[in-house]
Amino acid sequence: MTFVRPGVLCAALAAAFPAAASAATDADLKQLREQLRELRQSYEQRIQALEQRLAETERQASQAAASAAEAGTTASAAARSVVQVESRAAEAQAAVDSVARRPAGEGAFNPAVSLILDSKFTRLQRDPASYRIDGFMPSGGEVGPPRKGFSLGESELAFSANVDHLFRGNARFSLAEDNGQGTVEVEEVNVETLAMPAGFKLKAGRFLSGVGYLNQQHPHEWDFTDAPLAYKAFFGPRLQNDGLQLRWVAPTELFMEFGAEVASGERFPGAERKANGAGLWSAFAHVGGDIGDSSAWRVGLSHVHSNPRERSFEDGGVNNVFSGRSQTWIADFIYKWAPNGNSSVTNLKLQGEYFQRRETGELTYDTDGAAALSAARFRPSGAYLQAVYQFMPRWRVGVRGDWLRSGTTDLGTLSVADLPILAGYDPRRQSAMVDWSPSEFSRLRLQVARDQSRNGEGDNQVWLQYIMSLGAHGAHTF
Amino acid sequence: MFSKAILRLAVVLMAFAAMPASAALNVFATVPEWAALAREVGGDKLNVFSATNALQDPHRIEAKPSLIARARSAQLVIATGADLEVGWLPVVLREAGNAAIQPGQPGYLEAASTVRLLEVPARLDRADGDVHPGGNPHIQTDPRNVLKVADVLAVRLTQLDPANAAAYKAGLARFTERWKAAMGRWEQAAAPLHGVPVWVQHRSFPYLADWLGLKELGALEPKPGVEPSSAHLAGILERQKATPARLILRPAYSRPTASEWLGERAHLPVVVLPFTVGGDAEAGDLFALFDDTIRRLLAGLK
Incomplete structure (x- = not known):
């Protein structure tokens, strides 16, 4: 910036007014000089003030810039640290979530899988191959004890999962070995509904019938190593249906459940069919509740109806067939007691079932030879009663009594001598067991029994068994 | 028909x-x-x-x-x-x-x-x-x-x-409102419990320990749901000598045998906690449950 110098200004003024200068007096000149000096001073002061203000402004500007820059870095640092904190929080959350939730992915939708290992060691007095229940038409099912000595038994492999919001699928296979040949039996493969209105449930496929109490339980859930005689004789040894089941639970405080089933009825007490439609119908009702905190009970009544056509059985090397109408009634009860309902230390379980069957129709003796035909009627009945007591944690003892009655048998024109297995006889059996369960998932059992299923041939039996559950947590059904 | x-x-x-x-x-x-x-x-x-x-x-x-x-x-x-x-x-x-x-x-x-x-x-x-x-x-x-x-x-x-x-x-x-007021009261009353070492019967009380600052030394059950064996209890008795606890806690529903065995030998008070509403005569509702829990813990310390 350039300023006009005061000395140069004076010279210029003097040059501009030469006449006035020559004419002016010394006093005038002095006054003029004084004015010039004042002017110079005032200019110099203003210039200084201006210069000062400029410097000050410049300083302030630089300060402002600095603080602005400073503010900028602080802000960005703050932003950075917020982001950091956020990401760390997210990481922590993710870590927590990954622990709390099971891993996602294809595997997450795998069905619940469980595997039951069941093996037995038996000591039998009689040959199990000759096992029969005298007085009763043979069911054709596997009802006898396993082979003498060590036997592998059946391993059960089960899968279940919700299919979607409407259906649940269950599959259960039993794996065994028969004469060196591996066998797979389809125990249950069914679909049940999850969201039917008004308390209804529908099941379709192969399932264990809801009749009675024990029928729905799988062998590993039994309190004894083998099924009651009544189940062996009447259902050989259980009623397994291919068909439909409808159940309804009443909306009441007292438990009331009603069910009906239609099924192919290809198995005992039905017979192989070639016809359309259903061959077996059943209906059941169960009522149950609590008595105080310590006791729970359930009673039931069931009915099974089928029309077997040419149901064949072998007796003394001769093949015979029965055709007609078969009706079975079952009454069952179960009572459980535990102090205050806490079953972990001691508890008692009392159960029993009574079976009655009426069959009327035609019996053909020796289909391959004589083929003698006659009207026939059968009215067998049977029952079992058992008590199992846990006297200390992990240890239980149990006793069971089985009674069967062949009842009135009317063979018409046929001779009982030709059909020895249908000769009147009342089989019975007494069993006792003790088992030890180190955890919910394992059980070791010793059972002794005196079995009088064969007429005149008592069989003393000793069983040693282990049952192990692997995989998904099993359900504590009642 | x-x-x-x-x-x-x-x-x-x-x-x-x-x-x-x-x-x-x-x-x-x-x-x-x-x-x-x-x-x-x-x-x-x-x-x-x-x-x-x-x-x-x-x-x-x-x-x-x-x-x-x-x-x-x-x-x-x-x-x-x-x-x-x-x-x-x-x-x-x-x-x-x-x-x-x-x-x-x-x-x-x-x-x-x-x-x-x-x-x-x-x-x-x-x-x-x-x-x-x-x-x-x-x-x-x-x-x-x-x-x-x-x-x-x-x-x-x-x-x-x-x-x-x-x-x-x-x-x-x-x-x-009532719960927050009660929590203030409980936390104040339970101040002496902070840092107190304890044995537990089953792993029933980690949340209680977390809240009150109790120090869980271990469980009498060797594994969750498995009844303690005498060998395992003897081991705990040894550990008790090295790192002494002051209380044994067990929920009301569990069996008394193991905790009483240890309590007797280690001269430790066994505190039976109601664990949930109705666990003892005093724990009639949620407020009473915590009133009673704190009272029993403090009584055990004396």
């Missing part, structure tokens, strides 16, 4: 089905603490049923007929979750034929999903005993958790029964 009987039965059943549902919301709580909480928040708008009592081990319940019958007409199931009821609740829910209370529906609430779980196992193996894959399910022993569950419960009740939304809101506000 048979078909006539079926027809008659069907008529009776239809009559049952047509019965009007009661006005109050039916709540099925798996354990007494959630039943008590529902009563605090919902009051007379709810008809609350507790599936178990305080003297039953919630791990070992069977799907009894009475439970299926109650679940059939429930509009809301409050479970603890974290696999506490894995042995019986899934069966009850399936057998009941009630679509509204299936997991995933608004009618099914798991308390454990609202809080942070402790003791989440690093490995899953049945050889480690009855482990819970999601973490320790005994969340009700920390009152801070109870408050969180109450919040979620009130939201759920409002969703299921919008007509009584105001009552649930008021119920929650009233409960929260």
Whole structure:
């Protein structure tokens, strides 16, 4: 910036007014000089003030810039640290979530899988191959004890999962070995509904019938190593249906459940069919509740109806067939007691079932030879009663009594001598067991029994068994 | 004759089905603490049923007929979750034929999903005993958790029964206020318990220990759900000599044998905690449960 110098200004003024200068007096000149000096001073002061203000402004500007820059870095640092904190929080959350939730992915939708290992060691007095229940038409099912000595038994492999919001699928296979040949039996493969209105449930496929109490339980859930005689004789040894089941639970405080089933009825007490439609119908009702905190009970009544056509059985090397109408009634009860309902230390379980069957129709003796035909009627009945007591944690003892009655048998024109297995006889059996369960998932059992299923041939039996559950947590059904 | 009987039965059943549902919301709580909480928040708008009592081990319940019958007409199931009821609740829910209370529906609430779980196992193996894959399910022993569950419960009740939304809101506000005041009181009273070393019977109290600052040295059960053997207890007695605890804690429903054996030999007081509502004569509701728990712990210290 350039300023006009005061000395140069004076010279210029003097040059501009030469006449006035020559004419002016010394006093005038002095006054003029004084004015010039004042002017110079005032200019110099203003210039200084201006210069000062400029410097000050410049300083302030630089300060402002600095603080602005400073503010900028602080802000960005703050932003950075917020982001950091956020990401760390997210990481922590993710870590927590990954622990709390099971891993996602294809595997997450795998069905619940469980595997039951069941093996037995038996000591039998009689040959199990000759096992029969005298007085009763043979069911054709596997009802006898396993082979003498060590036997592998059946391993059960089960899968279940919700299919979607409407259906649940269950599959259960039993794996065994028969004469060196591996066998797979389809125990249950069914679909049940999850969201039917008004308390209804529908099941379709192969399932264990809801009749009675024990029928729905799988062998590993039994309190004894083998099924009651009544189940062996009447259902050989259980009623397994291919068909439909409808159940309804009443909306009441007292438990009331009603069910009906239609099924192919290809198995005992039905017979192989070639016809359309259903061959077996059943209906059941169960009522149950609590008595105080310590006791729970359930009673039931069931009915099974089928029309077997040419149901064949072998007796003394001769093949015979029965055709007609078969009706079975079952009454069952179960009572459980535990102090205050806490079953972990001691508890008692009392159960029993009574079976009655009426069959009327035609019996053909020796289909391959004589083929003698006659009207026939059968009215067998049977029952079992058992008590199992846990006297200390992990240890239980149990006793069971089985009674069967062949009842009135009317063979018409046929001779009982030709059909020895249908000769009147009342089989019975007494069993006792003790088992030890180190955890919910394992059980070791010793059972002794005196079995009088064969007429005149008592069989003393000793069983040693282990049952192990692997995989998904099993359900504590009642 | 048979078909006539079926027809008659069907008529009776239809009559049952047509019965009007009661006005109050039916709540099925798996354990007494959630039943008590529902009563605090919902009051007379709810008809609350507790599936178990305080003297039953919630791990070992069977799907009894009475439970299926109650679940059939429930509009809301409050479970603890974290696999506490894995042995019986899934069966009850399936057998009941009630679509509204299936997991995933608004009618099914798991308390454990609202809080942070402790003791989440690093490995899953049945050889480690009855482990819970999601973490320790005994969340009700920390009152801070109870408050969180109450919040979620009130939201759920409002969703299921919008007509009584105001009552649930008021119920929650009233409960929260009283609960916070009580928590202040409990924390003050329990100050001497901070840092006190204890043995526990079963891993029932990690949340209580976390809240009060108790120091859990270990459990008498060698593995969750497995009864202590004498060898294991002898080992604990040795450890007690090296790092002495001052109390043994056990829930009311568990067997006394092991804790009393150790208490006698180590000269340690055994404190039986109510564990849940109704666990002893004093623990009549949620407030009394914590009053009594703190009182028993302090009495054990003296």
